[in-house]
Amino acid sequence: xxxxxxxxxxxxxxxxxxxxxxxxxxxxKLNHLDLFQWRLERMPYISSYASLIxxxxxxxxxxxxxxxxxTRYRTLALYASLVLLGSFxxxxxxxxxxxxxxxxxxxxxxxxxxxxxxxxxxISFMVLALLGIIWSKKQYNIQATQKSVQ
Amino acid sequence: xxxxxxxxxxxxxxxxxxxxxxxxxEESNLPYVGYIATQSGYAEIQTDCPNxxxxxxxxxxxxxxxxxxxxxxxxxxx
Numbered sequence: 001x002x003x004x005x006x007x008x009x010x011x012x013x014x015x016x017x018x019x020x021x022x023x024x025x026x027x028x029k030l031n032h033l034d035l036f037q038w039r040l041e042r043m044p045y046i047s048s049y050a051s052l053i054x055x056x057x058x059x060x061x062x063x064x065x066x067x068x069x070x071t072r073y074r075t076l077a078l079y080a081s082l083v084l085l086g087s088f089x090x091x092x093x094x095x096x097x098x099x100x101x102x103x104x105x106x107x108x109x110x111x112x113x114x115x116x117x118x119x120x121x122x123i124s125f126m127v128l129a130l131l132g133i134i135w136s137k138k139q140y141n142i143q144a145t146q147k148s149v150q
Numbered sequence: 151x152x153x154x155x156x157x158x159x160x161x162x163x164x165x166x167x168x169x170x171x172x173x174x175x176e177e178s179n180l181p182y183v184g185y186i187a188t189q190s191g192y193a194e195i196q197t198d199c200p201n202x203x204x205x206x207x208x209x210x211x212x213x214x215x216x217x218x219x220x221x222x223x224x225x226x227x228x
Contacts, residue, residue, distance in 0.1 A: 016164050023168030028179055031172060035181070039198070042209075069161040114203070 007135040007142075014132040015068040018081050021125055026061035029054070044099040046091070060084060075136045082129040089122040184214035184224050192218050201225045 029036045033054060040050035064084065067077035092115055113121060181196040186209060197214050199207030207214040207224040216222040 012160065016160055019161060019164040020168045020171075023165050024172050027169050027172035028175070031176060032179060035179070038196075065165070069157070 007139045011074070011132050011135055011139070014078075014128040015074065017128060018078075018125060018132075019065045019068050022061040022065040022081070026058040026065070029058040029061075033058075044095055057084075075133060078129045078132040078136065082126055082133065085122050085126045085129065089119055089126065092119055092122075182224075184209070184216065185218050185220060186212040186214055187220055192220055194218070197224065199224050199226050 036058075037050050037054040040053055041047050043050075046053060060080070061084070064077050064080045067073040067080070070077075096115055181198055182200060184195050184197040184199065184207065185192045186195055192215075195209055195214065197207060197209055199214060201207070201216065201224050203226045205226040207226050214224040216224050
């Protein structure tokens with residue numbers, strides 16, 4: 001199998017995993033939107049934006065999950081995944097380090113993980129998004145090289 | 151044919167799987183019942199502490215208990 005083929009398959013696999021994650025968490029949040037908002041209201045630093053965040057986060061997750069399946073927007077969606085997961089992970093780390101009150105861990109069955117496992121899960125998905133971005137660029141470079149040779 | 155499979159069936163599978171999982175694990179997303187001390191005795195509250203870990207569970211400044219007698223402290227998750 002050519003390198004291009006391997007990169008393409010791996011990027012599709014990562015997109016699949018990220019889609020499952022984002023769809024799962026978005027549907028879990030939207031299914032109990034009032035509960036998600038209630039949890040956000042108790043979170044340090046962001047409680048005043050709870051209403052906005054409770055709509056914006058699941059909306060963004062659904063949009064990213066959709067964009068991952070359009071070749072044209074896939075790299076953008078991978079960047080967006082990295083930023084969204086990175087923001088959330090940074091927020092958790094800041095809360096755990098500097099806040100006295102450690103709030104809930106939210107989002108379906110993931111809530112059973114606890115904060116430290118949650119960070120590890122987020123970092124794992126961030127690595128997938130980052131590898132997806134790097135390999136998308138490599139794939140693009142290989143295609144460009146092949147075109148220039150022809 | 152193969153391209154269509156990747157473009158249509160895979161995302162559809164991922165979406166269906168995720169939505170199904172979200173509904174199947176709906177119950178684990180719900181908060182737990184806990185009790186806090188008040189001036190008049192106790193109050194029933196909702197909390198996210200699953201009572202699994204070592205640390206004590208707090209809602210703001212109030213310690214959360216498993217029972218209305220406020221004798222069994224609720225624990226956090228780790």
